[in-house]
Each structure stands twice: as structure tokens, then as C-alpha cells.
Amino acid sequence: xxxxxxxxxxxxxxxxxxxxxxxxxxxxxxxxxxxxxxxxxxxxxxxxxxxxxxxxxxxxxxxxxxxxxxxxxxxxxxxxxxxxxxxxxxxxxxxxxxxxxxxxxxxxxxxxxxxxxxxxxxxxxxxxxxxxxxxxxxxxxxxxxxxxxxxxxxxxxxxxxxxxxxxxxxxxxxxxxxxxxxxxxxxxxxxxxxxxxxxxxxxxxxxxxxxxxxxxxxxxxxxxxxxxxxxxxxxxxxxxxxxxxxxxxxxxxxxxxxxxxxxxxxxxxxxxxxxxxxxxxxxxxxxxxxxxxxxxxxxxxxxxxxxxxxxxxxxxxxxxxxxxxxxxxxxxxxxxxxxxxxxxxxxxxxxxxxxxxxxxxxxxxxxxxxxxxxxxxxxxxxxxxxxxxxxxxxxxxxxxxxxxxxxxxxxxxxxxxxxxxxxxxxxxxxxxxxxxxxxxxxxxxxxxxxxxxxxxxxxxxxx
Numbered sequence: 001x002x003x004x005x006x007x008x009x010x011x012x013x014x015x016x017x018x019x020x021x022x023x024x025x026x027x028x029x030x031x032x033x034x035x036x037x038x039x040x041x042x043x044x045x046x047x048x049x050x051x052x053x054x055x056x057x058x059x060x061x062x063x064x065x066x067x068x069x070x071x072x073x074x075x076x077x078x079x080x081x082x083x084x085x086x087x088x089x090x091x092x093x094x095x096x097x098x099x100x101x102x103x104x105x106x107x108x109x110x111x112x113x114x115x116x117x118x119x120x121x122x123x124x125x126x127x128x129x130x131x132x133x134x135x136x137x138x139x140x141x142x143x144x145x146x147x148x149x150x151x152x153x154x155x156x157x158x159x160x161x162x163x164x165x166x167x168x169x170x171x172x173x174x175x176x177x178x179x180x181x182x183x184x185x186x187x188x189x190x191x192x193x194x195x196x197x198x199x200x201x202x203x204x205x206x207x208x209x210x211x212x213x214x215x216x217x218x219x220x221x222x223x224x225x226x227x228x229x230x231x232x233x234x235x236x237x238x239x240x241x242x243x244x245x246x247x248x249x250x251x252x253x254x255x256x257x258x259x260x261x262x263x264x265x266x267x268x269x270x271x272x273x274x275x276x277x278x279x280x281x282x283x284x285x286x287x288x289x290x291x292x293x294x295x296x297x298x299x300x301x302x303x304x305x306x307x308x309x310x311x312x313x314x315x316x317x318x319x320x321x322x323x324x325x326x327x328x329x330x331x332x333x334x335x336x337x338x339x340x341x342x343x344x345x346x347x348x349x350x351x352x353x354x355x356x357x358x359x360x361x362x363x364x365x366x367x368x369x370x371x372x373x374x375x376x377x378x379x380x381x382x383x384x385x386x387x388x389x390x391x392x393x394x395x396x397x398x399x400x401x402x403x404x405x406x407x408x409x410x411x412x413x414x415x416x417x418x419x420x421x422x423x424x425x426x427x428x429x430x431x432x433x434x435x436x437x438x439x440x441x442x443x444x445x446x447x448x449x450x451x452x453x454x455x456x457x458x459x460x461x462x463x
Contacts, residue, residue: 001018001019001020001098001099001100001121001122002017002018002019002020002043003016003017003018003019003119003128003177004016004017004039005177005194005195006035006036006039007181007194008030010296010297010298010299010326011030011058011059011180011184011298011299011329011330012180012181012182012183012184012190013028013030013058013059013179013180013181013184014028014177014178014179014180014181014194015027015028015029015030015036016028016130016177017036017039017040018097018100018102018119019040019043019045019098020097020098020099020100020122021098021099022044022045022046022098023045023046023048023097023098024040024043024045024046024047024048024097025047025048025049025050025051025097025102026047026049026050026051026066026072027050027051027052027053027117027130027132028051028052028053028056028061028132028179029050029061029062029063029066030059030061030062030329031059031060031061031062031065031242031245031325031328031329032062032245032325032328032329033062033065033066033069033245036062036066037066037069037070040070046070047066047070047071047072048072048073048097049072049073049074049075049095049097049102050063050066050067050072050073050074050075051075051102051117051130052074052075052076052080052086052238053077053114053115053116053117053130053131053132053133053134053179054080054110054111054113054114054115054132054133055080055082055111055113055147055235055238055239056133056234056235056238057145057186057231057232057234057235057238058180058184058185058186058228058231058234058330059234059298059329059330059331060234060237060238060242060328060329060330060331061238061242062245064084064241064242065242065244065245065246067086073086073087074086074087075087075089075095075104076088076089076113076115077089077091077104077105077106077113077114077115078090078091078104078106078113078115079106079108079112079113080113080115081113081239082239082240082241083239083240083241084240084241089104089115090104091104091105091106092104092105094120099122100119100120100121100122101119101120101124102117102118102119102120103117103118103119103120104117105117105118105129105166105167106162106166107131107134107159107162107163107166107167108155108158108159108162109134109140109141109143109155109156109158109159109160109161109162109163110132110133110134110140110141110142110143110145110147110155110159110186111133111145111147111148111155112147112148112150112155112158113147114132114133114134114141114147114162115132116129116130116131116132116134116135116166116167117129117130118130118170118174126170126171126174127174127175128174128175128176128177129167129170129174129175129176129177129198130177130179131167131176131177131178131179132178132179133178133179133180133186133187134159134162134163134167135163135167135176135178135201135205136178136179136180136181136186136187136190136191137176137178137181137190137191137192137193137194137195137196137201138189138190138191138201138204138205138206139187139188139189139190139191139205139206139207140159140163140187140205140207140208140220141159141186141187142186142187142188142220142224143155143156143158143159143220143221144221144224144227145227145231145232145235146232152221153217153221156216156217156220156221157213157217159216159220160210160213160216160217161213163207163208167198168198168202168208170198171198172197172198172199172202173197173198173199174197174198175195175196175197176195176196176197176198176201177195178190178195178196181193181194183296183299185225185226185227185228185231185299188223188224188225189206206219207219207220225398226303226396226398226399228299228302228303228398229302229303229306229307230302230307230330230331230332231302233307233308233331234330234331237331242331243333245328248324248328248333249321249324249325249328251333251335252324252327252328252333252335252336252337253320253321253324253337253338254336254337254338255320255337255338255340256312256336256337256338256339256340257340257345258339258345258346258349258351260337261312261337261339264310264312264336264337265285265287265312267310268310269309269310269311269312269336270289270305270309270310270311270312271285271287271288271289271311271312271314272288272289272291272301272305272311272312272313272314272323273285273288273289273290273291273313273314273428274290274291274292274293274297274313274314274315274316274319274323275290275292275293275314275315275316275342275343276292276294276316277290277292277420277421277424277425277440278358278420278424278442279316280292280356280424280428281355281356281357281358281424281427281440282355283343283347283353283354283355284314284343284353284354284355284356284428285314285339285343285346285351285353285354286352286353286354287354287431287432288314288354288428288432289304289305289425289428289429289432290424290425290427290428291304291305291425292421292424293315293316293319293322293323293326294421295421295422297323297326298326298327298329298330300397300422300425301327301330301332302330303397303398303400303401304397304400304401304425304429305332307331307332308334309332309334310334310336311327311332311334311335311336312335312336312337312338312339313335313337313338313339314338314339314342314343315338315339315342316342317341317342320338323338354431356424356427356428356431356438356439356440357438357439357440358420358439358440358441358442359414359439359440359441359442360441360442360443360447360451361441361442361443361447361448361449361450361451361452361455362451362452364389364414364441364448364452364455365452365454365455367414367439368391368414368455371412372412373412373413373414373437373439374391374393374411374412374413374414375389375391375392375393375413375414375415375416376392376393376394376395376407376413376414376415376416376426377389377392377393377394377395377416377417377445378395378396378397378400378415378416378417378422378423378425378426379394379396379397379417379418379422379445380396380397380398381396383418384459385459386458386459387445387449387456387457387458387459388445388456388457388459389416389445389448389455389456389457390455390456390457392416393407395407397417397422397425397426400426400429400430401429404429404430404433404435407430407435409430409433409434409435409436410437411437412437412438412439413427413430413435413437413438413439414439414440414441415427415430415438415439415440415441416440416441416444416445416448417441417444417445418444418445418446419443419444419446420440420441420442420443420444423440423441423444424440426440427439427440
């Protein structure tokens, strides 16, 4: 028997490949079926099943393409009602895979169809459970995504029962393979480990330590991250069926001259510049939003840009396919094309461009004292609970799209985050909304703290 976790950092997502006696199963694949097919070919195995733990909200699954390409059966648990051919398994049903068996464990709560897959080895021992968004390392799936249009309190009660009656009853040594790691918006306190055990979670997971159902519901429904707007779109796509992955690539990968690019801009398309923040700052197309491929690209696209937007891409040459692939993973399919050759031809044609001023930590004190910049902190609440620059305004980047009007567009804003990536996203977004005087702290608060510690106040961690 062979198990491989296939982890994608940008989405904090884990898919799984299980193999026994030449038969393989894939759990929760991302949209591109290629890596899973390649792995099976390399190992000389046939993919028999594609298991889906639920209708995912944070990415578009590749289960349909993978099944079409390999002849595998798509398997959901009870209460799933997809708009395409698949097998709806019963709770407790055992499906054979080579010399092992996979048990269907229906665990409603995160969604009504949420299901875990319990692996029994060749001897019948319960060895591992693939929990999707039901149980994470240190956390459980959020119950506030309105699955089945049910309120979070009802789903929370379902999740409590699922964990008490289906998960906590398993032996302590059963290995837990979750669907997400730290950084995912599908939970609020997910740990950094890639796997755990039932025994470890029984004694350390705050949600499993709740004394009763009421305490549990309160614990798992409060203080959840803001739900990105694309979550609801992706859940619908995964339920109804996605456009073939290759078709999305083919329709999006269109090189555009600067003339054609400008025509699309005039028609209302959003310019998404995926270059490194410092390259962007030195010169970019006016109105462009910078979300670099070298960071949590998908997360911030989903927080800043509406899911149905028409997009024009500016990329480092050779990175166009990667950008389109990563957009397709979260259901952003409105790419009209990319600027052929990147920014070099744009500059060569003497086209107008904009810049974002950047300042290192040692320059911040003078800016604040002499040039009357105000500070904007775009980190998350947990980060701000530990430290902040003195006198800063706090609006987390994941809500800036909805709350930027609280800031004065005529003021000078010096924006910072932890290292400089998010502050450039924020600066570009505010520029696109008519803020003329914005600058970014190069290196973020970490660099300020190193060279000008008097500008940073340490706070008691609210956690």
C-alpha cells in the first residue's frame, strides 16, 4: 500500500493518492488532472476512484476531468446531489481498492454532504482517515458556509454529532490526513503539521475538547475568517460541473499587443499584474492591481477581485500559463489575454505608466514626521494583536475591498504588512480606486522593527 499527500501551498490544500495492488484512488484533486495521472502512470497503477469529501468552496476540483481521462468512478458520500454522473455511496459502505478497503464515513457539519474516507489495511485494521474539511490539525471545518441553506448553528450541531459519534470513536493510532493546512480560510486555527492522529486531536484540538454541544457551537462559529466572495461561486461550480480544464487554458492563453490590451481595458477589463511587488512598484499600467505569483496569489485574488471580472494579465514572460492555471483553480475563468512580452514592449512604446513609492524601515520615521504620511496596517487581526507601528490604522487586506472608503483618498498613506507583499497589493488596489498618495514599506514591519524599533509597539497577544 502506498499513500502520497500532494500539497499546494498557495491554497493550503492537500490532495491524496492511495494505491494498493495496482489500483489507485485520488481524494480531492485540484483542477489540473495532470499531476495525478502522471503519478499513476509512473507507478504503473490504474486510477479506480476519485473521492470527493464535499463540494469544495475554496477551489474548483479536477474530479470530472480526472474521471473522464482515466475511466475512474467519482464517489461522493450521502446527501450529495451533483449535476453529473457519479456514485453516491452509503454511510458505512466499504469500497475495495486492491488489497485494502475504504469505508464511507458520512460526517455532515462543514457541509451537509461532507464525508470522510477511512482506510482499512489488508488485515482489516483501521489505519488512516482522510477527513477533508471535517477535521484539521488543531481545528475543524467552519460551519458558516450555508450548506443546504442551513444556518451555522444547525450545521455546527451536525458537526458536533459527527465528531462525537464518527471521529472520536476511532482508535487513537488512526492517522488523520486533513484537506487543508495552516493559512486556509476553511478554518480559523489550523496547525502547520501535514498530518496527525485521532489520539493527538482528542487531547489537543480545542473543538474536540468542548464540554457540550452548546459550547462547541459557540467555539466553532465565532471569530471565523471573512468568507472570500469566490467561495460561493466555486461551491456551485463543483456541484454543477466545471468547464474542462484544457478549454479554460485554451481560451485564456491569448497574447495581446499593447493596442489590443488597451482596447480590452477600455471595455472595462481589470488589469492584474502578477509580477514581483518591487518590479511592479517601479512601473506599471495605471489602474493595475498587483498580486504576485510569488505569494498567496489565489487567496488574494479571491479577496480583492470579483469572481466574474474580465481580466487582463501582466506577467513576467514565461509565467502566463502558471497565472492562468492558478486563476482557474479558484474559478476565475474570465481571462481575456495577457500583455505579450510583459511590460518591456509597453515601456518601449512610450506608453504611460504609474509607480508606487517604496521606503525602507530607516526612512519611515522621517516620512511620518516630516511628510505627514499616515500608517495603514493590512495584516490580519492575530498579527496586529502582537505588535503594530505606533499610530497605525488597521484594515486587514481581506476586507480592504469593502472598507477602503473609510480611508481618506486625499491623505498620504504609508502601508505596511509583515514583509511587503500584502502592502503592495493594498497600495495597488487603493491606487486603482483613486488614492494618489500611497507608499509601501519595503520589508514590512519586520524590517522597521530591526532598524527603527521605536516605531513599533509590542502588544499583549490577545490569544
